[in-house]
Amino acid sequence: MTLLSVKNLRVTFDTESGVVEAVRGVSFSLGRERLGIVGESGSGKTMTGRSILRLIRPPGHIAADEMVFDGIDLIRATEKEMRALRGQRIAMVMQDPKYSLNPVMRVGAQLTEGLRQRDKLSKSDAYEKAVVALDAVQIRDPERVMDAYPHELSGGMGQRVMIAMMLIPNPDLLIADEPTSALDVTVQAEVLSILDDLVKTRGMGLIFISHDLRLVGRFCDRVLVMYKGRVVEDLAAKDLLQAKHPYTQGLLNCLPRIGGNRGPLPDLDRSAEWAG
Amino acid sequence: MRISPYLRDQNPSSRMQARLGQWYLAWLRMRRNSLAMTGLYIIVILLLVAAFAPLIAPYDPLEQDLGRRLLPPLSPGHLLGTDDFGRDMLSRIIFGSRITLYIVSLVAVTAPVLGLAVGTVSGYFGGWTDRVLMRLTDIFLAFPRLILALALVAVLGPGIENAVLAIALTAWPPYARVARAETLTVRSSDYIAAVRLQGAGAGRIIWGHVMPMCLPSVIIRVTLDMAGVILIAAGLGFLGLGVQPPLPEWGLMISSGRKLLFEQWWVATMPGLAIFIVSLGFNLLGDGLRDVLDPRNSGK
Amino acid sequence: MLIEIENLSVTYHAKGRVIRAVQDVSLTVAARESYGLVGESGSGKSTILRAICGLAPITAGTIRIDGKPLAAPRSRDFVRQVQMVFQDPYASIHPRHTIDRTLSEPLAIHGLANSDARVIQALTDVGLPTSFRFRYPHQLSGGQRQRVAIARALMLEPTILLLDEPTSALDASVQAETLNLLSRLRTERGLTFLMVSHDLAVIDHMCDRILVMQHGRAVEELTRGQLAGAEMHSAYARTLFDASADRMLQG
Numbered sequence: 001m002t003l004l005s006v007k008n009l010r011v012t013f014d015t016e017s018g019v020v021e022a023v024r025g026v027s028f029s030l031g032r033e034r035l036g037i038v039g040e041s042g043s044g045k046t047m048t049g050r051s052i053l054r055l056i057r058p059p060g061h062i063a064a065d066e067m068v069f070d071g072i073d074l075i076r077a078t079e080k081e082m083r084a085l086r087g088q089r090i091a092m093v094m095q096d097p098k099y100s101l102n103p104v105m106r107v108g109a110q111l112t113e114g115l116r117q118r119d120k121l122s123k124s125d126a127y128e129k130a131v132v133a134l135d136a137v138q139i140r141d142p143e144r145v146m147d148a149y150p151h152e153l154s155g156g157m158g159q160r161v162m163i164a165m166m167l168i169p170n171p172d173l174l175i176a177d178e179p180t181s182a183l184d185v186t187v188q189a190e191v192l193s194i195l196d197d198l199v200k201t202r203g204m205g206l207i208f209i210s211h212d213l214r215l216v217g218r219f220c221d222r223v224l225v226m227y228k229g230r231v232v233e234d235l236a237a238k239d240l241l242q243a244k245h246p247y248t249q250g251l252l253n254c255l256p257r258i259g260g261n262r263g264p265l266p267d268l269d270r271s272a273e274w275a276g
Numbered sequence: 277m278r279i280s281p282y283l284r285d286q287n288p289s290s291r292m293q294a295r296l297g298q299w300y301l302a303w304l305r306m307r308r309n310s311l312a313m314t315g316l317y318i319i320v321i322l323l324l325v326a327a328f329a330p331l332i333a334p335y336d337p338l339e340q341d342l343g344r345r346l347l348p349p350l351s352p353g354h355l356l357g358t359d360d361f362g363r364d365m366l367s368r369i370i371f372g373s374r375i376t377l378y379i380v381s382l383v384a385v386t387a388p389v390l391g392l393a394v395g396t397v398s399g400y401f402g403g404w405t406d407r408v409l410m411r412l413t414d415i416f417l418a419f420p421r422l423i424l425a426l427a428l429v430a431v432l433g434p435g436i437e438n439a440v441l442a443i444a445l446t447a448w449p450p451y452a453r454v455a456r457a458e459t460l461t462v463r464s465s466d467y468i469a470a471v472r473l474q475g476a477g478a479g480r481i482i483w484g485h486v487m488p489m490c491l492p493s494v495i496i497r498v499t500l501d502m503a504g505v506i507l508i509a510a511g512l513g514f515l516g517l518g519v520q521p522p523l524p525e526w527g528l529m530i531s532s533g534r535k536l537l538f539e540q541w542w543v544a545t546m547p548g549l550a551i552f553i554v555s556l557g558f559n560l561l562g563d564g565l566r567d568v569l570d571p572r573n574s575g576k
Numbered sequence: 577m578l579i580e581i582e583n584l585s586v587t588y589h590a591k592g593r594v595i596r597a598v599q600d601v602s603l604t605v606a607a608r609e610s611y612g613l614v615g616e617s618g619s620g621k622s623t624i625l626r627a628i629c630g631l632a633p634i635t636a637g638t639i640r641i642d643g644k645p646l647a648a649p650r651s652r653d654f655v656r657q658v659q660m661v662f663q664d665p666y667a668s669i670h671p672r673h674t675i676d677r678t679l680s681e682p683l684a685i686h687g688l689a690n691s692d693a694r695v696i697q698a699l700t701d702v703g704l705p706t707s708f709r710f711r712y713p714h715q716l717s718g719g720q721r722q723r724v725a726i727a728r729a730l731m732l733e734p735t736i737l738l739l740d741e742p743t744s745a746l747d748a749s750v751q752a753e754t755l756n757l758l759s760r761l762r763t764e765r766g767l768t769f770l771m772v773s774h775d776l777a778v779i780d781h782m783c784d785r786i787l788v789m790q791h792g793r794a795v796e797e798l799t800r801g802q803l804a805g806a807e808m809h810s811a812y813a814r815t816l817f818d819a820s821a822d823r824m825l826q827g
Contacts, residue, residue: 286711286715287705287707287708287710287711288674288710288711289709289710290710291674291676291677291710293710294674294710294711294712298712465667466662466663466664466667466668467667467668467669467670467671469629469631469660469662469668470660470662470668470669470725470728471670471681472630472631473629473630473631473650473655473659473660474655474659474681474682474685474686474732475650475652475655475682475685475686476681476685480685484681485670488670488672488673489671489672
């Protein structure tokens with residue numbers, strides 16, 4: 001069953017040097033599966049993720065033929081309806097927990113804020129729920145973390161707190177925008193496996209936005225490759241090595257490999273007709 | 277327009293063309309902000325009025341005509357009325373703009389320069405240099421500006437140059453602080469490390485690399501401060517400690533019109549309005565400059 | 577040996593805390609060799625480069641370039657021999673200077689003539705069109721800025737190039753181009769590279785010998801062959817290897 005359906009999404013920005021098209025006609029649909037959106041900077045992948053939650057402010061402008069989440073028309077929804085969706089049914093995890101967690105509030109306060117205000121839970125009930133959420137992301141000493149400030153946590157820990165926070169209201173769809181890019185390589189693996197676990201057990205839909213094609217290929221069920229605002233390839237992750245589009249192939253081949261040859265790395269032919 | 281493609285050229289062929297091109301783009305950005313443009317127009321009108329004062333003013337601002345004292349505005353021949361010596365208000369305000377401009381420009385070229393120098397040197401070297409210079413700045417900052425200006429004028433005597441000196445001496449500390457704050461941020465960036473690694477000395481780094489990054493903040497601060505400077509000059513004039521009569525300085529005019537405020541309100545109100553409009557102009561311009569100079573040009 | 581580092585320690589004191597960024601690290605780099613430092617954040621790898629340049633204090637140990645110990649502050653000869661390419665192309669070039677000024681500044685500092693011709697030559701050497709000469713950094717992409725940073729580092733014709741994660745901030749395809757450029761320049765000019773990265777694949781591609789670091793200490797030194805054959809002895813080096821190889825698809 002389709003959780004999210006997007007047809008011909010367009011995002012434009014009005015700047016003093018003219019109109020900038022960040023997303024130029026992107027279409028995809030998502031069930032309760034893991035979709036990876038891959039692209040380099042300027043591909044429009046982050047803008048696509050943000051448009052779903054209508055998080056783009058003027059001078060940005062979102063337009064689409066269709067953007068429907070579980071029967072709700074996201075384009076025509078009022079701001080009030082969007083606020084009810086955000087966090088509750090569609091959650092978003094961003095890249096650097098240093099910037100997405102409030103630096104002047106303790107972690108416990110941030111975790112319980114939503115529960116107390118939105119769900120009207122008592123202080124102790126909210127605390128319990130928060131500890132359970134931290135446990136779900138494999139944080140061994142939840143009491144210490146609840147009492148800490150974000151800057152006292154390591155990157156991996158902070159990201160896990162972020163994930164816990166976003167998953168407390170049990171959303172149907174999680175949009176993760178480069179959730180592991182700011183983390184060390186050994187920590188990335190841990191955080192990804194936690195995310196993997198959670199998505200599977202809760203049956204959520206996941207949109208995983210990244211610049212790392214190989215990572216997405218390993219982690220997601222389907223992959224969308226974007227270039228300059230357009231989708232150039234839409235395929236199952238297991239078919240990634242048989243990708244047809246020259247950009248995808250280029251992206252796969254241009255990374256150095258341990259034990260690979262030391263000749264020049266193949267680079268992308270940006271003058272080709274697809275690039276433009 | 278042949279100039280426009282020259283300025284919009286993506287690949288300039290000289291440093292001058294590159295710099296002019298960036299200023300042109302900044303100008304286009306500012307043009308989209310109507311409040312800032314209003315401020316700019318006000319300042320431009322001030323400049324034009326001051327420049328062409330002898331041509332615009334219908335009368336000599338110092339010429340008295342005791343037979344025609346205290347005429348109300350819209351009297352024949354006197355659009356804004358006359359003061360208690362029969363001098364035409366409009367002409368006095370027009371010529372007063374020159375004095376206002378004189379004070380503002382002198383302060384604008386002395387205080388920020390001193391503040392920039394102190395702030396960048398203090399921020400770049402740190403350690404004892406920083407401590408000494410900042411304590412010096414703190415001392416000047418601790419005094420209320422008007423009181424310090426009064427004290428200086430009391431020592432040096434009244435007069436326009438001394439008023440300007442007094443104002444400049446009290447105006448530089450905030451610029452030093454702003455410059456120092458920017459310098460502390462800039463000091464640890466990679467491009468400074470890179471030029472140090474090329475063997476550049478402190479002088480070259482401060483002058484060529486640090487100061488250009490401090491300039492936008494200081495420029496914005498100066499523009500926003502201009503309103504305050506005008507008001508302090510007016511305050512000094514009001515207290516009789518700055519510009520001396522019969523010069524048509526706006527603050528002085530308010531002072532002499534004070535006793536006539538209820539019956540012949542225009543003698544004090546007209547110069548007051550002029551101060552208000554010019555201060556507003558500087559504030560709007562300063563806000564607009566902040567939008568243009570700060571976010572786009574700092575880094576990405 | 578061109579670069580000799582013996583028992584280097586770098587300790588910072590900040591707000592009552594003691595940070596041992598580098599602890600007792602030794603390594604040597606031969607002329608024309610490419611040596612890699614790999615580790616995660618906090619491993620001290622970048623600090624070693626900064627210590628060589630004089631941007632980080634040397635608490636203990638010695639660094640010798642070409643047999644001579646380093647003078648503090650670094651001498652003019654030093655900067656003509658050793659240059660650095662920084663990680664973030666958005667932060668390593670002065671945002672208010674044209675490319676021309678950024679490239680001609682080292683020449684001006686050392687009183688070298690023929691600035692015009694050298695700047696144009698430098699742009700061509702790194703594959704940038706000469707029409708970019710009077711552009712500002714914000715008019716260039718990340719990859720183009722990094723090329724300018726490389727060109728700048730080469731203006732004084734150094735023999736040693738220190739590279740601090742030169743491609744970490746770049747897109748994958750741009751990274752490939754930049755690494756190719758660096759390899760080409762190294763071959764053409766016989767440069768010695770001391771390169772830092774967190775990406776084992778990049779280090780493997782570019783370097784002959786590799787030092788794995790963790791928490792400021794040297795964990796293990798490997799040759800390229802040993803890395804490719806997964807012949808590492810320490811547990812940490814193996815964890816790093818597995819985490820990197822893990823991200824590769826079968827093939």
